[in-house]
Amino acid sequence: MVLRGKDVLLTVRNLVKEFGGLRAINNLSFEVNKGEILGIIGPNGAGKSTLFNLLTGVLSPTRGEIIFDEKFVTGLSTHVLAQRGIARTFQTTRIFMDQTVLNNVMIGVVPKTKHSVWNAIMNRRKMKREEDGLLKRCEGVIRFIELEEKAGRFAGELGQEEQKRLAIGIAMATEPKLLLLDEPTGGINIEEINHLMGIIRKIWSNGITICLIEHKMKMVMELCERIVVLNYGTKIAEGAPQEVRLNEAAIKAYLGEEYAA
């Protein structure tokens, strides 16, 4: 395990999210250090995806605070958080199916550039001149996710795993500081999983901090430096993979009472 300094990128403090009477996230606190891969695991309904929705501003927390990059970001809207550097993928692969791979990635690049109606009509020349730079950035991302041969294809024509790579590519195009991956390997076969894991490692080695929800234990154990285990919205364990593997509460949550030593 590589230790890369202890700078904290994201702090979650006493986070609570209630849906009516149901408490989906219960007094959750943890930290994500700069440059690490943190795994978030837990049984179905543990609140993992809810946590991601809170971190990206899709939902706003009932109580508690989120500090990203040394600033309070609790309650900011999704697009602002994305501009600040939090990118994500969704549990069900979400890409723009009716558009080409290149355009998909372009949508990730556009938000940080000027894109108003006024500019579209009045500053066409200037906008066109910038286009080359944007295309170059897109091409870089497409090369990164290894889809350069399919840049002109429609996203809907791609295979499952290619679509998942594209979803990661769209997120990467925003040049994030923190990348939240929600079950990046759901529904694809072993070989493809290895390929995707390679890409996730590549993202990590580029210095981007990654937070990963995953069900496949093998993958989490191999990839993550640290793991947070959730159950019923509460953190029941946290630590390096080897520690969590032996943690009684984690085993109980996953395998049931009788397996706990």
Place this chain on the structure above:
Amino acid sequence: MTRASVSPKFLFSIVGMVFLIIVPEIATTGFFLHMATVILLWTILCLSLNVIFGYGGQLSLAHGGLFGVGAYVYGVLATKLGIHFWLAFPAAGIVTGIVGLLIGIPSLRLKGPYFVIVTLGFNIILVAIIRNLTSLTGGVNGLVGIPGPGIIPGPFFALDFNSKTSQYYLILFFLLVFWLVMYFIRDSRIGKCLAAIKEDEDLCQSVGINTMWVKVQTFLLSSILAGLGGVLYASYIGVLAPDDASFHVGFDALVYLTVGGIGSVVGTILGPVVMILISEFLQAFVEIRLFINGLALVILIIFMPQGLRGGVAYLWKRLFQTRGNAT
């Protein structure tokens, strides 16, 4: 194919453009020219709807009202205050833009059918205002004697817009400008954002697009275009009634746009041409006119789900490109 080929799209545009320009020359009767002018006016409304619905996927049913707002603002400014067309034209555009913002900002927060219904509600409110603001709009009696664009005085020559032919060209000129604006939007980054929002708004937000801001801007532009279309309509027709601002107007535009091809440039004129001509040809058969009109609509939409634009492209491919693909 080895030889440099002109794209059929380009060919069609040139032929169509030439035809639009020579319409007053080949129009044998005043009625023919009138029909052509009415078609252009509908095209402007379809075009404005296309910007927000075709590109952005936000189905606004307030566009009849916005069209009416533009028309009435011009009508009131011209008849009550005697303001010249060329001052009232931009003024009406600005007022419609403001009304568009007032409608857009609350309703664009909603999605899908909720947005549709709220915009419909706003249209009904607009008609109610027009109907009850009797001192300005003439209420249900309507507004009569609205002057045309008249004469633009110039240092060397004056442009006279009193004849029907010159009004046709004036409307055609603005249509071309608006088409250009629409094309610029489609071609731009905001056009890409709109297409993306149309497909998955949440995903757009998650990459950092302020989707609300993009939609509001687009709705503003779309409102202004609809309002300016209304001004041209009022200055051409000369009389206005509250029904001219009714949601039926927006509905008709929606039907024409659907028939023409949602989200395409040429579709905005193909729809009005076909639907208005069908409806005119059926004037002779009063009893079954609406029935046939409806039937034609159903058949067109079933067999050409992408509208005439898609249908024509498909036929063109079948007829002329089979050989090209083989080689």
